[in-house]
Each structure stands twice: as C-alpha cells, then as structure tokens.
Amino acid sequence: MRRTYDVVIVGAGVAGATAGLLFAQRGLSTLVVDKKQNGSHHKALCTHFVQPAARPVLRKLAIERDIERAGGVPTKAAFWTSSGWIWPDGDYAIAGSDGSLLAYNIERRILDPLLTRRLERAAGVTVELAQTVRSPNRLQDGSWMLVLENATGGIREIGGRFLVAADGRTSPVAAALGNELIMKKENQRTCLFGYFENVKAPVENRSLFLLGAQEMAFLYPLGRDRALLAAYVPKTSRIVGDEESKTNALKSIFAQFPDLPDLSSARLASRLYGYSDYPNLARKPVHNGVAYIGDAALSLDPMSGVGCAFAMLMADMLVESVAPTIATQPDRLDAALLEYVARFNKFFPAHASGIAADSIIVKSAATTDSVYRRITRNTYLQRLFIALTGRIIQPEEFQKAYLSIGLAQNRRSA
Ligand SMILES: Cc1cc2nc3c(=O)[nH]c(=O)nc-3n(C[C@H](O)[C@H](O)[C@H](O)COP(=O)(O)OP(=O)(O)OC[C@H]3O[C@@H](n4cnc5c(N)ncnc54)[C@H](O)[C@@H]3O)c2cc1C
The missing domain is CATH 3.30.9.10 (D-Amino Acid Oxidase, subunit A, domain 2)
Structure with a gap:
C-alpha cells in the first residue's frame, strides 16, 4: 500500500529541512526525502554566512541556541571600500535594536547535520535519506505520486497531497515537470x-x-x-x-x-x-501546483551570501501561505499558492536584480568610488548599507536614502 502524506518535500538541504520543520509545527504529516546517504552529509560548496534576515525564521525553529552551542559565531559584516570602512556600531537593526539581530557564521558540517537531526526528531516528520526521487506524477485528484529509488536500485511509491521542490540549483523536479529557467544572468x-x-x-x-x-x-x-x-x-x-x-x-x-x-x-x-562559472538562476516559485523553494527557485551569485537565508525565508513564506489550506481546504490550494507567489515577488526580485548586477565587473572605478564615498561619510547610510546586505531592508529603501542624503550634501556644498 502506498503511504500518502499531507506534504512531500524533495530535498533536505536548508530549504527542505526548514520547510519540513515548519510544516510539522502546523500539524501536517510531512515526508522529507533526500538522496544524501546519511544525516552527517553536508553541502561542502558554501561559505555559510547566514544573513540576519533569516533570524526570525531561526527563532521560529527555536534553533539559535543550538547553533551557538554547536559553534556558530554571531557576527556582523564590515566592508572595506576604496573610501574607507563601512563599520557601523550595533547590530543590523535600523531602529529599535536589542543587539540580537546578527548574522551567523555556521559551518555547513555543523548546520546540515543539526537540521537533519531536528527533522528526524520532529513529531509529524518522516525523513527518508538515501532515496532519490524519480518521476513525480500528478494524479487525477490533484495529489502526487512519486517513485523513490534507493542505493541498490530498489523502488517504491509514495503519495502526497502537496509537493515541494527543495532539490537545489539543478532541481530534477523542475526538469521533470518543465519548470524552465526564467532568468540566467552571467556571473563574471x-x-x-x-x-x-x-x-x-x-x-x-x-x-x-x-x-x-x-x-x-x-x-x-x-x-x-x-x-x-x-x-x-x-x-x-x-x-x-x-x-x-x-x-x-x-x-x-x-x-x-x-x-x-x-x-x-x-x-x-x-x-x-x-x-569557475556560477550564473544567477531563477525559476517560477510555483509551476503546475508545485512550490519551489531555495536554490530550486533562486540561485544567486554566492558572493552575496544570501542563499541560506533566502532558502529559509522562502520556506517560511510558503508554509505561512499554504499550511492552513492543505489539510482542511484543498480546493483553496491554488489561491494559497498565489499568496506564496505574491510574498515571494514582494521580497526577492529586487534583491535578485541588484545581486545579479553586482556579478558584472565594473569597468570604471569612478562611479563605485563616489558611491562608497557618500556611504562611508554618513553613519545612517552605513547602517542602511549593512541592513541591505543583511537583506533586512529592500534595495529601494537604501536607494531613496542614498539619493536624499546626496541631494542634501550637494545643497550644503553649493
Ligand atoms: C561557493 C558558494 C558559497 C556560498 N556561500 C553562501 C553564504 O556564505 N551564505 C549563504 O547564505 N549561501 C551561500 N551559498 C548558497 C547556499 O549554499 C545555497 O543557496 C543553499 O545551500 C541552498 O539550499 P537548498 O536547500 O535550496 O539547496 P541544496 O543545499 O542544494 O539542497 C538540495 C537537496 O536536494 C537533494 N536532492 C536533489 N535532487 C534530489 C532527488 N532527485 N531526490 C532526492 N533528493 C534530491 C540534494 O541531495 C540536496 O541535499 C553559497 C553557494 C556557493 C556555491
């Protein structure tokens, strides 16, 4: 007999693990499947600077103390520029700081097993490792049937009312279901x-x-x-x-x-x-009833250090949008998915286009020099710049302040 879960998540990386824990908090039976061989496996190609934008999600998971006990270092960015340091005091908060809104440096060899252990212990979550998901198929009632293949080639079927692709940058689920790239921008x-x-x-x-x-x-x-x-x-x-x-x-x-x-x-x-080559990629966050989170939806220049925080934020946005409908009002799922898309579009595209622009090497240093000059000379702009890089604010908020402070400076010097 095929077992059917409320939610099936393909991928137990940062995105899939976060979503699994949050769906389980909402009382949904959740299966998280990953082809990685065991719970101590971790992603090696990552510099694991976890931006402060992820802190509210980490708080929901009640995992901050475990991260720090395991060796995670609370930290804040400081930028050296051609005009000097951007090194504002305090944490990342723009106003009302309690000193706790910091980033984390947490090695993936620590973070990934910590998340997997959490998943394995969470009530309502089933974790299946060493299982590769093949051929996701939509059934007539709108639910999903997936084939899982183990290391020796053994196969079995499982079912899910709702399917989440958290299967990384190459997203085999997207490939199987035709969710093509909608953005591919060069990283120089x-x-x-x-x-x-x-x-x-x-x-x-x-x-x-x-x-x-x-x-x-x-x-x-x-x-x-x-x-x-x-x-x-x-x-x-x-x-x-x-x-x-x-x-x-x-x-x-x-x-x-x-x-x-x-x-x-x-x-x-x-x-x-x-x-040697890592272009900025994006797919639709929802395609044919499947939700995409983490790198499967948006995989940006690693220089920006946003992938883990974005993966956690997408997981949270998705769960907030769809969890109430999955078990009780499945006929409202499409509307709930639109809500996820709206939340996604409100937050990520502006950051993504700024990050993709930074992947291009600036030929003339004059413009960047003048930008850095203005920022380094103004403490408030320094705080906003750090908050932008921590993804606490949208690029537009920084740009408005940058322009109005520039106008004021010009008026003074005129
Ligand atoms: C060099 C480098 C540096 C980076 N530095 C930072 C940084 O400082 N800060 C930051 O926040 N981000 C950074 N990132 C980005 C970050 O690593 C990713 O954005 C993040 O790990 C994405 O998580 P994910 O869960 O979406 O995907 P992944 O971690 O890729 O997880 C996907 C999971 O899906 C599983 N999977 C795939 N296909 C299947 C299948 N068919 N069946 C079953 N399982 C499957 C995989 O085994 C994997 O475990 C960096 C990336 C690179 C390359």
Missing part, C-alpha cells in the same frame, strides 16, 4: 575558498568583506582562531595551480587590503573549494 567572477587556522578573529567577531576594484576577499571568523578565507576574482584572472600556489595566491589577494588580521602564519586546514 570565479571563487576560491578554504578553512584556515591561526587567524585571529577581527574586532567584534566582524566578518570582513574587502571590496577591491575587481577582486573581492572575504574573511569569516569561525571561533578558536579558525576562519574561512574566500576570494572572488574575475574569470580572466582565475586562480590556478597546485594547492600551495593557490593558497599563496588567495593570501596575496588579502595582502592588498589594509587593517587586516595577520595572515602570515595562517595555515590551510582543509582542501580548497571553488567554482
């Missing part, structure tokens, strides 16, 4: 990163984002003199060679910037990771 940089020891944490455990004219270097403190060092460089100057020469090249990018922790004795404590 490549990335190289690794974990280092003997790196003293910056003041206030700040995460440092060093914005060069073309090359960017990021340093994330991870506790106990451990740090992640990442470089985003133009494809034309991609770092190549053996591990030692790549490590030296990575460190030499940091050496271009002032006021940094001493990296001369920093020792590589992992392999090096990176990519």
Whole structure:
C-alpha cells in the first residue's frame, strides 16, 4: 500500500529541512526525502554566512541556541571600500535594536547535520535519506505520486497531497515537470575558498568583506582562531595551480587590503573549494501546483551570501501561505499558492536584480568610488548599507536614502 502524506518535500538541504520543520509545527504529516546517504552529509560548496534576515525564521525553529552551542559565531559584516570602512556600531537593526539581530557564521558540517537531526526528531516528520526521487506524477485528484529509488536500485511509491521542490540549483523536479529557467544572468567572477587556522578573529567577531576594484576577499571568523578565507576574482584572472600556489595566491589577494588580521602564519586546514562559472538562476516559485523553494527557485551569485537565508525565508513564506489550506481546504490550494507567489515577488526580485548586477565587473572605478564615498561619510547610510546586505531592508529603501542624503550634501556644498 502506498503511504500518502499531507506534504512531500524533495530535498533536505536548508530549504527542505526548514520547510519540513515548519510544516510539522502546523500539524501536517510531512515526508522529507533526500538522496544524501546519511544525516552527517553536508553541502561542502558554501561559505555559510547566514544573513540576519533569516533570524526570525531561526527563532521560529527555536534553533539559535543550538547553533551557538554547536559553534556558530554571531557576527556582523564590515566592508572595506576604496573610501574607507563601512563599520557601523550595533547590530543590523535600523531602529529599535536589542543587539540580537546578527548574522551567523555556521559551518555547513555543523548546520546540515543539526537540521537533519531536528527533522528526524520532529513529531509529524518522516525523513527518508538515501532515496532519490524519480518521476513525480500528478494524479487525477490533484495529489502526487512519486517513485523513490534507493542505493541498490530498489523502488517504491509514495503519495502526497502537496509537493515541494527543495532539490537545489539543478532541481530534477523542475526538469521533470518543465519548470524552465526564467532568468540566467552571467556571473563574471570565479571563487576560491578554504578553512584556515591561526587567524585571529577581527574586532567584534566582524566578518570582513574587502571590496577591491575587481577582486573581492572575504574573511569569516569561525571561533578558536579558525576562519574561512574566500576570494572572488574575475574569470580572466582565475586562480590556478597546485594547492600551495593557490593558497599563496588567495593570501596575496588579502595582502592588498589594509587593517587586516595577520595572515602570515595562517595555515590551510582543509582542501580548497571553488567554482569557475556560477550564473544567477531563477525559476517560477510555483509551476503546475508545485512550490519551489531555495536554490530550486533562486540561485544567486554566492558572493552575496544570501542563499541560506533566502532558502529559509522562502520556506517560511510558503508554509505561512499554504499550511492552513492543505489539510482542511484543498480546493483553496491554488489561491494559497498565489499568496506564496505574491510574498515571494514582494521580497526577492529586487534583491535578485541588484545581486545579479553586482556579478558584472565594473569597468570604471569612478562611479563605485563616489558611491562608497557618500556611504562611508554618513553613519545612517552605513547602517542602511549593512541592513541591505543583511537583506533586512529592500534595495529601494537604501536607494531613496542614498539619493536624499546626496541631494542634501550637494545643497550644503553649493
Ligand atoms: C561557493 C558558494 C558559497 C556560498 N556561500 C553562501 C553564504 O556564505 N551564505 C549563504 O547564505 N549561501 C551561500 N551559498 C548558497 C547556499 O549554499 C545555497 O543557496 C543553499 O545551500 C541552498 O539550499 P537548498 O536547500 O535550496 O539547496 P541544496 O543545499 O542544494 O539542497 C538540495 C537537496 O536536494 C537533494 N536532492 C536533489 N535532487 C534530489 C532527488 N532527485 N531526490 C532526492 N533528493 C534530491 C540534494 O541531495 C540536496 O541535499 C553559497 C553557494 C556557493 C556555491
């Protein structure tokens, strides 16, 4: 007999795990399926800066204390620019700060198993690992039948009233069901990163984002003199060679910037990771009755460090929109999905277009220099800039303030 769940989620990454936990909180029977072999598996290609926009979702999951106990470092961004540092005091809040709205540096080797354990313990959730989802099929009553294939090729069927694709950037569910890419925008940089020891944490455990004219270097403190060092460089100057020469090249990018922790004795404590091509991608958040969350819906330039927070926010928006209807008013599901699309469109597209624009290498430094000059000279703009990068505010709010402060500055100097 095929078991049928209220919700079937394909993928137990950040998006799928968050959605699974939130659906279960709403009392829905939820199956989360992932092809990863076991609960200690984690995503390796991620620099895991979790933006503060995710904090309300983490609070709903009551997981912040566990993250910090497991070694997650509360942190806030500071940006070095050609006009000096953007380093405002306090947390990310624009007003009414209680000092807790911070980002997290939490390694995926810690975060992913933590989320999977939570899922496995949550009442109402069934987690099936080492199972690849094949051929999602819609039945006449609108529910779904999926084929699960295990590691030895064994197959069985399961059913779900509602299907969520949280299956990552390549989304096999989207491929099977024809949810084509609606955006593919070039990313002109490549990335190289690794974990280092003997790196003293910056003041206030700040995460440092060093914005060069073309090359960017990021340093994330991870506790106990451990740090992640990442470089985003133009494809034309991609770092190549053996591990030692790549490590030296990575460190030499940091050496271009002032006021940094001493990296001369920093020792590589992992392999090096990176990519050579990573375009910005988007799909429809809802297609033929299936909801898409996380990278399956929107997978942006990793330099922006938004993927995990966006995955959590999408999971939350989806559950808030559809949970009340799934069990009790299935005939209202289409309307509830429209609500998810509306919430999605209110939040993500403006951020996505700004992030995709930043993936293009600016040829003339003059414009960026003048932007940074205005921001670094005004404390309020500094706070707004940090809040924008933390995705606490929309780009429009920053742009309005940037323009009106510019006008005021021009009037004063005239
Ligand atoms: C170099 C790099 C650095 C990054 N740095 C940051 C950062 O600093 N901060 C940040 O927030 N984000 C960062 N990101 C982005 C972030 O890693 C992703 O946005 C996030 O992990 C997406 O989560 P997800 O759950 O949507 O997808 P995934 O983590 O990809 O999870 C998808 C899951 O679906 C499963 N799956 C797929 N197909 C099937 C199938 N057919 N059957 C069963 N299971 C299936 C997979 O096994 C996987 O576990 C970075 C990305 C890169 C590449």
